[in-house]
Amino acid sequence: AQSVSQHNHHVILSEAASLELGCNYSYGGTVNLFWYVQYPGQHLQLLLKYFSGDPLVKGIKGFEAEFIKSKFSFNLRKPSVQWSDTAEYFCAVNSYNNNDMRFGAGTRLTVKP
């Protein structure tokens, strides 16, 4: 069955620190990968997505993610976080040509000013 695992439940960083959030998925076929962000009191917003091609994907607000097929991973990174990055981050996957998207449990990021 399709599943997504996010390693960190809660991450606390100081401003300007580097960020890496882990995501691993379990699925046998071709997949599309996503990172969504949910700011406090707001709806889920798409940060970035990977379908094919360059495994290093750049998204909004300075975020990037790297798809490593051999490790079934799609980790999210940001070189220098800001207080405004405080939010919940969700990794998601759906199979190619299939709109059934599955989410990880989420990682709560708290950035201290």
Added chain:
Amino acid sequence: DAGVTQSPTHLIKTRGQQVTLRCSPKSGHDTVSWYQQALGQGPQFIFQYYEEEERQRGNFPDRFSGHQFPNYSSELNVNALLLGDSALYLCASSLHGQDYGYTFGSGTRLTVV
């Protein structure tokens, strides 16, 4: 503006009652997916509607049912409410066959007492 409209925003129901939640997809989208997000958890896939039919279903009991109308809007119905049904219910729309990710609404917060 999320583009996806959900109503109501908040709802309080008593155990055993029935509830109907509504969703209007983003303009141009024809597929609606419903998710349940319990506090501190990632969204869990309930089902997806396309062409007025349920196309895929997650691991939810038959108490959860839905409908899609010709204008692509959708309803989620939950019968015989349990305390454990208390959650944020999210609607996401997409364009069938296009893997561009979902657009999410702000959700309906259901509290069962």
